[in-house]
Amino acid sequence: MxxxxxxxxxxxxxxxxxxxxxxxxxxxxxxxxxxxxxxxxxxxxxxxxxxxxxxxxxxxxxxxxxxxxxxxxxxxxxxxxxxxxxxxxxxxxxxxxxxxxxxxxxxxxxxxxxxxxxxxxxxxxxxxxxxxxxxxxxxxxxxxxxxxxxxxxxxxxxxxxxxxxxxxxxxxxxxxxxxxxxxxxxxxxxxxxxxxxxxxxxxxxxxxxxxRIGELRRAEAVQSERSAIARDLHDVIASRLSTIAIQSAAALAAPAHDQSVSLRAVRGQALEALQEMRSMIVVLRSESHCPGHDHPAALSGGLDHIGDLIDAARATGMCIRLVLPTHLDDLAASVPVTISQACSRIVQEALANAAKHAPESDVSVALHGDRSELRVVVENSLTTASPVDHPSLSGGVGLATMRERAEAVGGRFTAAPDQTASVWRVEASLPVPGGLEEPGRYS
Structure with missing residues (x-):
């Protein structure tokens, strides 16, 4: 026995x-x-x-x-x-x-x-x-x-x-x-x-x-909050600083009488970065902010902000073709704010990557909305121009951050050359809960 x-x-x-x-x-x-x-x-x-x-x-x-x-x-x-x-x-x-x-x-x-x-x-x-x-x-x-x-x-x-x-x-x-x-x-x-x-x-x-489950949930919430802060720092601050570095390098290389345009763009990017940083500080200091939930102050920049992103990129000398729905304001009002912000951040990072890795390339930004999802496509030609010459301007986390933003809202993300290997294509499909009314207006 x-x-x-x-x-x-x-x-x-x-x-x-x-x-x-x-x-x-x-x-x-x-x-x-x-x-x-x-x-x-x-x-x-x-x-x-x-x-x-x-x-x-x-x-x-x-x-x-x-x-x-x-x-x-x-x-x-x-x-x-x-x-x-x-x-x-x-x-x-x-x-x-x-x-x-x-x-x-x-x-x-x-x-x-x-x-x-x-x-x-x-x-x-x-x-x-x-x-x-x-x-x-x-x-x-x-x-x-x-x-x-x-x-x-x-x-x-x-x-x-x-x-x-x-x-x-x-x-x-x-x-x-x-x-x-x-x-x-x-x-x-x-x-x-x-x-x-x-x-x-x-x-x-x-x-x-x-x-133990409570401890795991608390640890998961802390990790989720840290990841969200890291994404915001990269998309907002790192993107702005990268643009400032590129524009300041252009100003140094330009004749003295042409430096004012680049310096004004540098100042504009610095002010934007300062405003974004203040918004993040407000979020982190807010007592009502809960880990894993977006705060209104942190959601600055949605679909209605894409035009400003394009203007800022064009001010640096980028050649951008923009394809937006006719009723963009109605689309921005119909899409949840988290989806809108994710789309804007992906466009911002894709433009920053094009400026760093394919300077002097032709860039196109297209935004479409159908019955169940919002789709954004950013393409740039692969040029022979020299990319950025400083390692700090290429941290290697841009693609991962864009993918995380898309997957965080249940979407899909791809980034790769096209079949001709002459165009770099970034595409994100973001689902819209409940779908869009009159999707034909946003195609």
Missing amino acids: DSVVVDDAAPATPAGTSPRRAQWRQLAGLLTFGIAGATTRRGIAKGALALFCTGVVLWSLGLTGLWTVADPLGLRAAPRWIHLVTLATAALAVMLVRTRPAAALSIAGIAAVADFVLGGSLGVFLVIWELLFSVGMHGTARIRKVVNSVVGVVVALAVGGVSISELDAQIGVIIGLQLMALLILPLWWSATVRQKVELADLEARRAADLE
């Missing part, structure tokens, strides 16, 4: 152990001699010694010969001290209750049968009660099933055997009730306590799981 190994050192309290579980285990220890609640071999040994000493006291009080059954062999004439032998044997068997429960029950059972034949004693009764309770508390399901079956058979055989030998069914019933109190009651009570302990364990594990 299966066994349970108990270490000499007291085990550490498992994570998620609840006070209710500890209370039920303490109750189990109080109702017995501490063996069911013991966690070490020393504790079990103390319980076995307490059982033996209690049995000796009961023996000295003359509490033997409890069962009056037939004695054809005259065994009851044996000296009373023989009950101490059966008591000691049963008490020693208690030491094996955790490591060898089957052996413990077998040895104690043989001692109990011998004690019963000799007339029985209350001390051995207590030992058997304690053993059955401990096995019911800590034994495996297989052991408990076998013990329950054996107990049922023993009670039935005892009732039948005594009734036949005494030729009196009443005596058999009385013996049966006594055996039920001795054998069945501890099993029933241990099952009740074990069920309470298991329920307390389940409750503790559930509380621990809920706590």
